[in-house]
Amino acid sequence: MQLNIPDSLQKRVLIAGGGFAGLKLATKLANSNFQVVLIDKNNFHQFQPLFYQVATAGLEPSAISFPLRKIFQNSKNVFIRVAEITGMNSTNKEVITTLGTINYDILILALGVDTNFFGMKHIARYAIPMKSVAEALSLRNKILQNFEDALVEPDAEKIKALLNIVVVGGGPTGVEVSGTLAEMKKFILPKDYPEIDFSQMKIYMVEAGSRILAGMTEKSASHAEGYLQKLGVNVLCDAHVSDYDGEMVSIKNNIKIPAKTLVWAAGVSGNQTQGLNPELYTGSNRIRVNSFNQVEGFDDIYAIGDNAYMAEGKYANGHPQMAQPAIQQAKLLALNLKRQVKNESMKPYHYFNKGSMATIGRNLAVVELPFMRFYGFLAWLTWMFVHLMAIVGVKNRLLVFINWFWNYVTYDQSLRLILKPSARKDV
Amino acid sequence: MQLNIPDSLQKRVLIAGGGFAGLKLATKLANSNFQVVLIDKNNFHQFQPLFYQVATAGLEPSAISFPLRKIFQNSKNVFIRVAEITGMNSTNKEVITTLGTINYDILILALGVDTNFFGMKHIARYAIPMKSVAEALSLRNKILQNFEDALVEPDAEKIKALLNIVVVGGGPTGVEVSGTLAEMKKFILPKDYPEIDFSQMKIYMVEAGSRILAGMTEKSASHAEGYLQKLGVNVLCDAHVSDYDGEMVSIKNNIKIPAKTLVWAAGVSGNQTQGLNPELYTGSNRIRVNSFNQVEGFDDIYAIGDNAYMAEGKYANGHPQMAQPAIQQAKLLALNLKRQVKNESMKPYHYFNKGSMATIGRNLAVVELPFMRFYGFLAWLTWMFVHLMAIVGVKNRLLVFINWFWNYVTYDQSLRLILKPSARKDV
Numbered sequence: 001m002q003l004n005i006p007d008s009l010q011k012r013v014l015i016a017g018g019g020f021a022g023l024k025l026a027t028k029l030a031n032s033n034f035q036v037v038l039i040d041k042n043n044f045h046q047f048q049p050l051f052y053q054v055a056t057a058g059l060e061p062s063a064i065s066f067p068l069r070k071i072f073q074n075s076k077n078v079f080i081r082v083a084e085i086t087g088m089n090s091t092n093k094e095v096i097t098t099l100g101t102i103n104y105d106i107l108i109l110a111l112g113v114d115t116n117f118f119g120m121k122h123i124a125r126y127a128i129p130m131k132s133v134a135e136a137l138s139l140r141n142k143i144l145q146n147f148e149d150a151l152v153e154p155d156a157e158k159i160k161a162l163l164n165i166v167v168v169g170g171g172p173t174g175v176e177v178s179g180t181l182a183e184m185k186k187f188i189l190p191k192d193y194p195e196i197d198f199s200q201m202k203i204y205m206v207e208a209g210s211r212i213l214a215g216m217t218e219k220s221a222s223h224a225e226g227y228l229q230k231l232g233v234n235v236l237c238d239a240h241v242s243d244y245d246g247e248m249v250s251i252k253n254n255i256k257i258p259a260k261t262l263v264w265a266a267g268v269s270g271n272q273t274q275g276l277n278p279e280l281y282t283g284s285n286r287i288r289v290n291s292f293n294q295v296e297g298f299d300d301i302y303a304i305g306d307n308a309y310m311a312e313g314k315y316a317n318g319h320p321q322m323a324q325p326a327i328q329q330a331k332l333l334a335l336n337l338k339r340q341v342k343n344e345s346m347k348p349y350h351y352f353n354k355g356s357m358a359t360i361g362r363n364l365a366v367v368e369l370p371f372m373r374f375y376g377f378l379a380w381l382t383w384m385f386v387h388l389m390a391i392v393g394v395k396n397r398l399l400v401f402i403n404w405f406w407n408y409v410t411y412d413q414s415l416r417l418i419l420k421p422s423a424r425k426d427v
Numbered sequence: 428m429q430l431n432i433p434d435s436l437q438k439r440v441l442i443a444g445g446g447f448a449g450l451k452l453a454t455k456l457a458n459s460n461f462q463v464v465l466i467d468k469n470n471f472h473q474f475q476p477l478f479y480q481v482a483t484a485g486l487e488p489s490a491i492s493f494p495l496r497k498i499f500q501n502s503k504n505v506f507i508r509v510a511e512i513t514g515m516n517s518t519n520k521e522v523i524t525t526l527g528t529i530n531y532d533i534l535i536l537a538l539g540v541d542t543n544f545f546g547m548k549h550i551a552r553y554a555i556p557m558k559s560v561a562e563a564l565s566l567r568n569k570i571l572q573n574f575e576d577a578l579v580e581p582d583a584e585k586i587k588a589l590l591n592i593v594v595v596g597g598g599p600t601g602v603e604v605s606g607t608l609a610e611m612k613k614f615i616l617p618k619d620y621p622e623i624d625f626s627q628m629k630i631y632m633v634e635a636g637s638r639i640l641a642g643m644t645e646k647s648a649s650h651a652e653g654y655l656q657k658l659g660v661n662v663l664c665d666a667h668v669s670d671y672d673g674e675m676v677s678i679k680n681n682i683k684i685p686a687k688t689l690v691w692a693a694g695v696s697g698n699q700t701q702g703l704n705p706e707l708y709t710g711s712n713r714i715r716v717n718s719f720n721q722v723e724g725f726d727d728i729y730a731i732g733d734n735a736y737m738a739e740g741k742y743a744n745g746h747p748q749m750a751q752p753a754i755q756q757a758k759l760l761a762l763n764l765k766r767q768v769k770n771e772s773m774k775p776y777h778y779f780n781k782g783s784m785a786t787i788g789r790n791l792a793v794v795e796l797p798f799m800r801f802y803g804f805l806a807w808l809t810w811m812f813v814h815l816m817a818i819v820g821v822k823n824r825l826l827v828f829i830n831w832f833w834n835y836v837t838y839d840q841s842l843r844l845i846l847k848p849s850a851r852k853d854v
Contacts, residue, residue: 004579004622043571044844060489067843069619076621082575082845099579134846144470148509152431152526192496194503195431395833399826406822416494417471418509419561 002100003037005079010035013337014095014104016085016273018045018068021305021326022110023392028334030075033341037104039097041084043068046133047391049323050400052173054136055263056180057144057415058407061133063399066392085111087274090301096275106337109273109287109295109303110330113321116269116284126246127264130173137419139263143181144418146260147193161258163201166249168241169266170207171215172358175224177263178205179360182231187411204234204257206249208266211237213366215320216356220366223375227360241266268321270307282309286318291348292336293329304329312351319351323390328352359383362408429527430464432506437462440764441522441531443512443700445472445495448732448753449537450819455761457502460768464531466524468511470495473560474818476750477827479600481563482690483607484571484842485834488560490826493819512538514701517728523702533764536700536714536722536730537757540748543696543711553673554691557600564846566690570608571845573687574620588685590628593676595668596693597634598642599785602651604690605632606787609658614838631661631684633676635693638664640793642747643783647793650802654787668693695748697734709736713745718775719763720756731756739778746778750817755779786810789835 005012011034015022018040026038047064054061072078083097094103115129128139143165150162167178182203190198205212205228212228212235213221228235236251241262243250249257270285280288280296286309288296293308295301303309305326309318319325329349336346355369357379365380367373374382384404391397406412432439438461442449445467453465474491481488499505510524521530542556555566570592577589594605609630617625632639632655639655639662640648655662663678668689670677676684697712707715707723713736715723720735722728730736732753736745746752756776763773782796784806792806801809811831818824833839 002579002581004581042845043575060487061846062487062842062844065844065846067619070839070843073618073621079622081578148470151508152429154429154431191500192494194500195506398829402822402825402829412497415489416497417489417492418469419488419492 003081003083003097003102005035005037005081005102008035010077011105011341012037012103013106013108014102015039015108015110016095017110017112017271017305017307018042019048019110019112019305019326020323021112021308021330022108023068023071024327024330025108025110025304025334026078027071028331029337030072030078032077032334032338034077034106034337036075036078037081037102038068038072038078039081039083039085039095040068041082043080043082045071045392048131049172049387049390051130051133051136052177052180054133055130055139055177056184057140058180059400059403060415061137063396063403064391065133066396071392085273089275090298093300105300107301108333109276109301109307110305110326111271111273111307113268113270113285113306115264116267117264118267120243123241123244123262123264126244127168127262129264130177131268139261140415141418142261144416147189147196148418151193151195157258160200160202161247161260163196163198164204164257164259165201165261165263166204166206166241166257166259167263167265168206169264170205170209170212170235170237171265172213172356173265174205174207174263175212175228175358175360177265178203178233179228179231179364182228182233183361185232188416192416202234202257203232204236204249204259206236206239206241206251208240209237213358216358216366216368217373220368220373220375224358224360224366227364227366231361231364268306282318292346293333293349302333304333310349312349315351320356322356324354325351357383357386430508430510430524430529432462432464432508432529435462437504438532438768439464439530440533440535441529442466442535442537443522444537444539444698444732444734445469446475446537446539446732446753447750448539448757449535450495450498451754451757452535452537452731452761453505454498455758456764457499457505459504459761459765461504461533461764463502463505464508464529465495465499465505466508466510466512466522467495468509470507470509472498472819475558476599476814476817478557478560478563479604479607481560482557482566482604483611484567485607486827486830487842488564490823490830491818492560493823498819512700516702517725520727532727534728535760536703536728536734537732537753538698538700538734540695540697540712540733542691543694544691545694547670550668550671550689550691553671554595554689556691557604558695566688567842568845569688571843574616574623575845578620578622584685587627587629588674588687590623590625591631591684591686592628592688592690593631593633593668593684593686594690594692595633596691597632597636597639597662597664598692599640599783600692601632601634601690602639602655602785602787604692605630605660606655606658606791609655609660610788612659615843619843629661629684630659631663631676631686633663633666633668633678635667636664640785643785643793643795644800647795647800647802651785651787651793654791654793658788658791695733709745719773720760720776729760731760737776739776742778747783749783751781752778784810784813 044065053059083099087096117124146162240252287303306321357367359365367379471492480486510526514523544551573589667679714730733748784794786792794806
C-alpha cells in the first residue's frame, strides 16, 4: 500500500508529526516551492499546554484541537496523511508508515515526546499520564467515576482511596493539574456531591527533586508552592514514588498514600523511530542534532522540537521541552531550507527565551519574563492572554474565552460528563 | 452492595431514566415531600433531537449534554445514582441495578427506547445507530476515517463504497442527518479533501414506507423531499433494506448500493426491564399504561415517555415517541403524585400536540403547528429557536448558538476531529 502522494518536480519535505514544531514548519512551507507531506497519527493539532483543563472538566477536547486539513485548505503543495510512523530507511530515503512506504528528499522528525515511566511497570499500568487529549479525558472520567463509586462504598478506608488524588511531578503540568483539582474540591465537587465528606479528600503533589518548577527561579517556585498550599494541596518534595498497585501509592522512606487516582506528569521520553542509529539518541530518547537541527551524520534528516537535542551555550543539556523552542526551530528551519535552495548558507539556531509561566488557580500564577518576574492576579491575566492568543483558530479562541469567563464568574466547570465510548465495536 | 440512599420518612419515588420524561418528573418533584431517587446509566441528560449535529461535526457532545448533579445541586430530596437497571421485583417493591438493589414506594419507568434492527443481525453488526451521543460520535469518526482511507485506496470501486453513505429511515432523524451530510458534501468536504472527486460520492435516504416524514402531512413531506433532492440526496421510498455486509447495502428488488457507512434510523424498541410481566409489552416493547400512566395491574408502577404505550382517542396506537408527550406526561404525573398524597383524584393524560418540525439544511425546514404550516427560511428560524430554548443550561444554549451562528456565516463545521479513545485500558 502506498500513501498516494502525487509525483512532483518539487523537492518533497516529509514532516513526521503535527505538534507545535511540525505544524509551524508546514505552515511556513505552505505555498512554497517544496512539496510538503505532513504525517500525524491524528487528523488534528493538539494544544498541549491546556490538556490539564480538559482533564479537570474546564475545556472540551475540541476547544484545544484543530483539524489539520482546515489549516491547509488553501495550500495546494501540502498533503496530509493520518498514519503512524513505524520506521525509516535513510539509505533508500524512505519512511515506513501504517499506510505504506513513502520517499522523501528531506525528512523532518518532529515526533515529540511521550510519558516516561522510567521502566516502572506497575506505575505504567495504573497511573494516568497527560500527553494526549484522550489521556486527559481518561483522567476526567476516572475522577468523576471515583466520586460516583465513593457514594455507594461502605468501607471508610476505600472511600479515602477513591477521593484522594496523587499528582507526581512538580513541573508546570503537575502544578496546574493539582491546583485546579484543589479548586474543584473547594468550589464545585461539594455542590455536586453533598453526600460526601470532603474533609476526607486529600490532594498530593509529589516531586522527586528538592523543589517544584525546576525550570523557574527559586522565588517563583516558592510563590507557586505557597499558592498550592493555600489551596490545600499537600506538596511533598524529595519524594520518590517507588510503586503503585492501583490502590496504594508507595513513596520511598515508607510513606504510603491510599489513592485510586495517580496522575503521572513526572517525565517524558522522545518518540523513537525504528531504523535510526540508536547511538543518535540521548538517554531520554532525544535525537542529537547540530545547530541547524540536522541529525548528526545526515544532511537530509532534521529533528526539531521536543524530540531534538541540541547543546547550545548555557543549554548544554538541550533546550527546554516546551512550545517556544519547537516553534522557533521550525521557523528557522523553514528559512534555512529555502536558503539551501538558493545556495545560501544556513543560519544556526539560538534559543530566545521569551520566559515561562505556570498558573495554579483563580488569580494565582507565576510569570518569568527575561527582565522581570511577577506573581498573582496580573500574572494570571498574562498567562490567560498568552495562552488564548497561542490557540489555533478564532472560533477555538472564542470558545476557550467563553468557557474561562463563565467558569470565573460562576465558580463552575460544567463539563462534568463521564463520556464512555460506544459499547458497539466500530467496524 | 446497596445504593446507599438514606432512609427517610418521605415516600420514595424511584425514577428509572434521566431522559426528557425522567428528568422533567425529577425537577417537578425536587424540593417536594417525596424522596426522589433518579437512576441513569449516564451522569448526564442528553438532548436527543440534536444527536445528528454531533454526528455531522456541528456540535460537541458536551453542548447537548448536561450533568444531572448540577441540575439538582439545590434539591436535598433528590439522590442521583449512575447505574443500569438490570431487573425488578414488584412483589418486594424493589429494583435491581448494577450498584445493588433498592426499594421503592413508587416506581417510574422512564427508560426510553433503543434502536430496533428488527432482528436483522448483519445490519445490527455493521450499521451505525443514532440513539446516544457515543453512537453519534462513532458515526462522525467513521465518516471522517472513510475519507482518509479513500485518499490512499487504489481500487475505484472501493473508493465509491468509502464515499457513499446510506441513511435508512425517513423520519426526522433520517431527514436531518442526510440533509446535513449533503451540505457537508457540498460546502465543507471538498475544501478538506481537494484530492477526492466528490462527484463520486452519493448520499441515499432509504425509506420502507411510501413517503418520508410519516408523522407529518403529505404536503410537508413533499416539501422536505424537494429540499433533500435539491441538496442532492437520492430519496428511495418503498425500499426495504434486506441485508448489509459492511460493504454493500442490499435493498429488496435487487438494488445494491456499495457503501461502507450505513446509518440506521429506521425504528426503535422500548428498553425492557427483567421481572415485569412480558404480556405488559406491546410488539415494539412499549409498556401498556392507563390514562394516568399507571402500568396495567399496578397502582405503584408508572411508565412515562417513549417506553409508555397509552391508547388515547386518535392516538389509538400510542403517542408519538417524541419529547413533547414525555414532558407532558412527566408534568402531569408530578401533579398526580402530589394529588394522591392529598387524597385527591388523579387527572387523565391528554396529548396536546404542539406541532412537529424537521430541518433539512441551511434555510430549509418544515414546521407544522396546530393551526398552520410553513416552510423554508422562516420554518428554519423557528426550528432553531425552539431547539435552542429547549436545551438545558444557559451556557449550553450560548455554546450551541455560537456554533450555529459560526457555521452559518462561515459555511463550516469545524469539529472534524477523529477522536479515538485512549489506547490505554482504563483501570
